[in-house]
Amino acid sequence: MEHGKHGKYRIKEEHMCLAVPGRVIEVRESDGTRMADLDFGGVVKEVCLEYLPDLQVGDYAIVHVGFALQRLDEESALRTLKLFEELGLLQEEFGDPWEAAAAHGPAAQVPAAARRAARGRAGRSTVKYVEEFQNPELAARLFERIRATVTRPWALMEVCGGQTHTIIRHGIDQLLPDEVELIHGPGCPVCVTPLEMIDKALEIASRPGVIFCSFGDMLRVPGTGRDLFQVRGAGGDVRVVYSPLDAIRLAQQNPDKQVVFFGIGFETTAPPNAMTVYQARRLGLTNFSMLVSHVRVPPAIDAVMSSPDCRVQGFLAAGHVCSVMGIEEYPVLADRHRVPIVVTGFEPLDILEGVRRTVEQLERGEHTVENAYPRAVRPEGNPAARAMLADVFEVTDRPWRGIGVIPDSGWRLAARYREFDAEHRFDVRDIATVEPAECRSGEVLQGLLKPHECEAFGTLCTPRTPLGATMVSSEGACAAYYLYRRLEAGPRRSEAIPVA
Numbered sequence: 001m002e003h004g005k006h007g008k009y010r011i012k013e014e015h016m017c018l019a020v021p022g023r024v025i026e027v028r029e030s031d032g033t034r035m036a037d038l039d040f041g042g043v044v045k046e047v048c049l050e051y052l053p054d055l056q057v058g059d060y061a062i063v064h065v066g067f068a069l070q071r072l073d074e075e076s077a078l079r080t081l082k083l084f085e086e087l088g089l090l091q092e093e094f095g096d097p098w099e100a101a102a103a104h105g106p107a108a109q110v111p112a113a114a115r116r117a118a119r120g121r122a123g124r125s126t127v128k129y130v131e132e133f134q135n136p137e138l139a140a141r142l143f144e145r146i147r148a149t150v151t152r153p154w155a156l157m158e159v160c161g162g163q164t165h166t167i168i169r170h171g172i173d174q175l176l177p178d179e180v181e182l183i184h185g186p187g188c189p190v191c192v193t194p195l196e197m198i199d200k201a202l203e204i205a206s207r208p209g210v211i212f213c214s215f216g217d218m219l220r221v222p223g224t225g226r227d228l229f230q231v232r233g234a235g236g237d238v239r240v241v242y243s244p245l246d247a248i249r250l251a252q253q254n255p256d257k258q259v260v261f262f263g264i265g266f267e268t269t270a271p272p273n274a275m276t277v278y279q280a281r282r283l284g285l286t287n288f289s290m291l292v293s294h295v296r297v298p299p300a301i302d303a304v305m306s307s308p309d310c311r312v313q314g315f316l317a318a319g320h321v322c323s324v325m326g327i328e329e330y331p332v333l334a335d336r337h338r339v340p341i342v343v344t345g346f347e348p349l350d351i352l353e354g355v356r357r358t359v360e361q362l363e364r365g366e367h368t369v370e371n372a373y374p375r376a377v378r379p380e381g382n383p384a385a386r387a388m389l390a391d392v393f394e395v396t397d398r399p400w401r402g403i404g405v406i407p408d409s410g411w412r413l414a415a416r417y418r419e420f421d422a423e424h425r426f427d428v429r430d431i432a433t434v435e436p437a438e439c440r441s442g443e444v445l446q447g448l449l450k451p452h453e454c455e456a457f458g459t460l461c462t463p464r465t466p467l468g469a470t471m472v473s474s475e476g477a478c479a480a481y482y483l484y485r486r487l488e489a490g491p492r493r494s495e496a497i498p499v500a
């Protein structure tokens, strides 16, 4: 941790998935790029404004991995920041990932709030848990509205891992009427990064003369027999960065080294990484490359709905993904599968509102796309970010961990940027791997199995000894169940669900 120039503390590293609202306190040009300092409830960080060039001092925006992606009104921003602070998410977001990775273990993984929640649930009452919501009266009204609406069983899938985390942390699924089941979808980028890509990262990070840069969430993701944390312990130069642009700076500062950035994630993370490759070419860097494993949400929804065993009848789409991409890709999916899709945020009341709207559509027999997160999502998304994506990346088939190849579900570097492709530069294209047979994360990611229904859950597989990525990432469904549900009396085994 170091002190920033505004007298607040500045922290170097973070987890990768959260988009946090911040207030602009200073704008400047740096190396031909529009940059700013933003205040995140006391933490000041440098942020790239290239995707929101009109942002001015005093404005608020949601920021992901050092890039401002969408404007936010002050009231929403302050409310979200307050909630993040109360839940300890700012510390999770801006804390030291090396410390977190080193302390990775069962006791450390269960925060006090989760322990209290788990203890209390033995004799839970709706009122008690509704009181834990930010606006208990509104939460109670939404629960009541859902109860009054639902007349038969419905299965909804929340796409985003951040939504899953909120649902499990607040026990929303346990408070909903029995007729409404929430199925946890594949929206955790760490979880779906295929094992072969982790092994390629480990191979490159182990090579002499390489500085391998990653977000903190990837440190403990198990490859075949080891992880990045262990590679660093064995002498590899593995660095955790806050923004992919930090990797550019490292390349400029270390011309005798090859700097490689691990570019994974959904449509929220892809624009920052696209900008980084664009900047590397603009600056003429020959010692920078990116190991790219980006994935796209709409083809995953299509694949889930196309499975013969699919039970999903409605989707809560990922709000932050839509803040970049807009909602144009969803109507065709809603029509094709006759399924309502409601763009939803990740705070407890957002989730409840998304559930309410989805259930009301289902009860009316409708299947339209609704935007329940208009404070951060415009129909067109962020046009500047989408234009950069179209320039730097091209759509490709992509394997998803535990699921297999989903057509057109990923991005790779476009041919004109191929010189920055680490797979080619380090010739690791042919590494092939076999997933551990005991890990059923593929079924978890498709909503076909609840984490605690896996035989290894909490025994062979814990955050200290993860068998699959869904137990590692803070957004992974297995980790969320371990954090918030493992202390409950006895596993709750639902009816067997056929495997695709």
Ligand code: SF4
Binding pocket: 438, 439, 440, 441, 442, 444, 451, 454, 455, 456, 457, 458, 461, 462, 466, 467, 468, 469, 470, 471, 478
């Ligand atoms: S509990 Fe562990 S082994 Fe089971 S599906 Fe989750 S990550 Fe895989």
